[in-house]
Amino acid sequence: MVTIADVARHAGVAPSTVSYVLTGKRSISADTKSRVRESIRALGYQPHTGERALSASRANVIGLVLPLRAGLHLPVMMRFVTAAVTAARRHEMDVLLMTAEDGAPGLRRAADSAQADGFLVLDVEMEDDRVPVLRELAKPSVLIGHPTATKGLTCVDLDFEAAGAKCVDHLADLGHRSIGFLGAPSAVYRRNTGFAHRAMAGFSAAAMRRGIATTAMPAEEDYESVLRSVQALIRAHPAMTALVVHNDAALAWVSSCLRASGRKVPGDVAVVAICPDELAEQVSPPLTSVRLPVEELGRHAVELLVGKLEGRAVPPLLLLPPRLSRRVSTPELASARFGAASSG
DNA sequence: ATTCGCGCACGCTCGTCGTT
DNA sequence: AACGACGAGCGTGCGCGAAT
Incomplete structure (x- = not known):
């Protein structure tokens, strides 16, 4: 396996410099950048997702909570999923599809085990037993749909x-x-x-x-x-x-x-x-x-969640107006x- | 023989410091 | 000021030695 240290040796820089080139979190001279990129290409380096998650305390994964309950029309639900996955990839995040119908306990388990950095929650009920858990989780969430009481939540929905x-x-x-x-x-x-x-x-x-x-x-x-x-x-x-x-x-x-x-x-x-x-x-x-607007809702939901992950203030309720x-x-x-x- | 605690390694990020 | 390097520390599993 090619590691960041191999790339650093090949390029004649420190591993941290390779990391900065990859993340863009610090300015690196154009010359060094191109040397590092050439080494990455030459060695076929791929960042190790697990270790990256370990060091950054971030999995770069969005948990998409979609219990497969009776009455859900799956073709439309899958379009939500596709929209979310596409939007997530733009932020170099992947989507973990959580379909088990174990409601609040399942959500808590996923959050505690650091499987995901945040959650998108679909099929929201007016009095949803997942909502109290979402409010107290240390990880951010966005609901596609909104319950009766939206205090402390971030929701996006068609009106x-x-x-x-x-x-x-x-x-x-x-x-x-x-x-x-x-x-x-x-x-x-x-x-x-x-x-x-x-x-x-x-x-x-x-x-x-x-x-x-x-x-x-x-x-x-x-x-x-x-x-x-x-x-x-x-x-x-x-x-x-x-x-x-x-x-x-x-x-x-x-x-x-x-x-x-x-x-x-x-x-x-x-x-x-x-x-x-x-x-x-x-x-x-x-x-x-x-x-x-399935794609629009999925995209908005991901953008709101990424905003929360990055510490930005986001609107608590985004209701898209209907278009006929x-x-x-x-x-x-x-x-x-x-x-x-x-x-x- | 089994259990327990400790130290270390893994790959990477990020705060901090040194150099030019 | 810009750039690069150093090293702590993230969570988990494994190996080792000590204690039972």
Whole structure:
């Protein structure tokens, strides 16, 4: 194994000088720098991560806490992971994916064993038992999502309440007066998961404000369940002309389930989804959506965590405003009616 | 024979000091 | 002032000698 001492001997400098060239933490003359870099290249030196962690008391690892619970849509979660890994690499940090569902004790164990320098926490519940632990840990953390009480925490999230409201406002502006809400799997609501709870709350409040009749149903992650939920929504509100979908797994089936229930999209029912843009664009027909900015959230979370690790002051709560992208699933109501009339 | 405590090594960073 | 070198110390496991 080539060590920093080998490089130093080869370059004719002290090991510490090699270290400074590598870290850039002290100015080193251009001549010395280039000599050291040439020696590193010639010897094929790779810094020893473990020893570096030992001496710096830093693992250069971010723990990404993502319990694989029921109702989580993994493809979207993996995009969070990818975004976090990419952002972490820009700071020469790696990401340790912690998927075990052992909540607070698991978090404490990971912190005490110095496996990670800080934590990103996903799938945050309104009353999350990990939060008290995060508050007292000696290591910094950032939550993607936010619990009821955010004191002493750093959180980044889409403003899901505003997102739910934006869906209602868009549909109400188009003239819809009866709107259904197809929600996340029931387990997600049972856990009182923050994003699901808030989107629903924002939807309900906006509907009340605009005088809109609503019904909400959760939907599990299989076709049959989505169909049952869609049919239940129609039974409860036969006059329903619009549907808000906050369930990534159900997106692919919503239009066909509505069709199977005798409603065409968008002729009979307009649809707005809260999901990543790409998902809304991939389904047929493409859906108007309030964008879930997965990559942006992951990137912000890492930047906030790195900021905390470097001792910088960071905002306690960063809420990204919702952005709606209009697609064919929410046409002007008059033209939708015209389309429905002309086709049938 | 087993247990215990101590010292050391590992590779690297960083505070401090010396040299130019 | 700029640059380079020195050496303590980080956490853990191992080997050694002493004590039981």
